[in-house]
Amino acid sequence: MAGVVQDGAIEIVLGHMSLRWYISCFVACSMVQLARPRATTRATLAGILGGLAGTLVMNYAQRLWTKAVDGEAPPSAGGKHDARDWQERDEGQNANELAAQAIATAIAGRRLTYDELTVAAPLAHYSFGAASGALYGGLIGEGDRKCSFRRGATFGAAVWLIADELAMPVLRLSRPTTERSLEKHLQSFFTHIVFGTVAEMVRARTIAAVWRGARPSVQPPLAARATQT
Numbered sequence: 669m670a671g672v673v674q675d676g677a678i679e680i681v682l683g684h685m686s687l688r689w690y691i692s693c694f695v696a697c698s699m700v701q702l703a704r705p706r707a708t709t710r711a712t713l714a715g716i717l718g719g720l721a722g723t724l725v726m727n728y729a730q731r732l733w734t735k736a737v738d739g740e741a742p743p744s745a746g747g748k749h750d751a752r753d754w755q756e757r758d759e760g761q762n763a764n765e766l767a768a769q770a771i772a773t774a775i776a777g778r779r780l781t782y783d784e785l786t787v788a789a790p791l792a793h794y795s796f797g798a799a800s801g802a803l804y805g806g807l808i809g810e811g812d813r814k815c816s817f818r819r820g821a822t823f824g825a826a827v828w829l830i831a832d833e834l835a836m837p838v839l840r841l842s843r844p845t846t847e848r849s850l851e852k853h854l855q856s857f858f859t860h861i862v863f864g865t866v867a868e869m870v871r872a873r874t875i876a877a878v879w880r881g882a883r884p885s886v887q888p889p890l891a892a893r894a895t896q897t
Contacts, residue, residue: 708806714874715805715867716798722824722867723797730754730859737851745782746789754852755842763841764789800827801867808871813879815872817865824864825857832856 731748734741734757741748742756745765752762768788772780780788804823836842845853 708809710878711808711810711871711875712802712806714871714878715801715803715808717801717874718805718867718869718871719797719799719801720794721870722801722863722865723794725866726797726859726863729862730855733855733859737855744789745785746793747786749790749793752793754848754855755836758848758852759843761842762789763836764792766841767839768792796831797863797867800831801871804867805871810875810879813872813876815869817868820865820868821861822864823868824860824862827864828857828860832860 727748730753731741734753738757742753742760744752744756744762746762752764756762765785765788768785768791769779771792772778772784772788808819832842833845837844848856
């Protein structure tokens with residue numbers, strides 16, 4: 669009985685920690701927005717679109733890697749759309765599923781069913797991708813509308829290091845990354861680079877398109893128009 673109570677308490681604590689992790693991302697985005705409200709509204713939205721697009725492409729990239737190495741994909745509720753193949757292959761569990769279960773336990777007081785988890789796990793993954801993209805887009809702002817693959821790759825590497833290598837073990841959503849094989853580290857790193865570069869490409873193109881649409885039409889002076897007529 670004591671063990672059950674202890675496990676339940678740990679799960680609730682993990683739920684609050686996971687919830688705080690996601691909330692902190694949105695708080696950080698809000699702080700950027702408050703600091704530069706007029707400059708970052710469109711940039712933050714462009715970052716969100718970039719984060720969502722990067723997350724989607726990352727899902728397919730990591731699944732291609734898994735099939736190339738193992739020949740088959742590991743089972744998970746969210747399929748390829750929870751993008752944690754390297755963890756499932758190594759640990760038989762998925763951080764997005766664990767986070768979704770922990771948050772549900774902390775908020776609703778119960779664990780999710782498998783059908784609910786098929787939606788909740790990808791939702792957790794895409795929410796984090798969108799929040800990361802929002803922070804990224806807000807920090808860059810609207811001034812730089814050119815796509816920089818180096819900047820996108822740096823962004824992806826930063827998310828990999830902070831989130832996957834450091835935060836997940838601290839939140840007990842994965843085992844210590846020191847226990848992970850080099851090949852799985854490379855899979856995680858490469859797919860986060862894909863995430864960052866795609867996010868940057870979509871962010872830059874969105875900002876450029878918004879600026880083209882927002883530019884006022886330039887009309888000739890009144891005297892010149894009169895001469896033309």
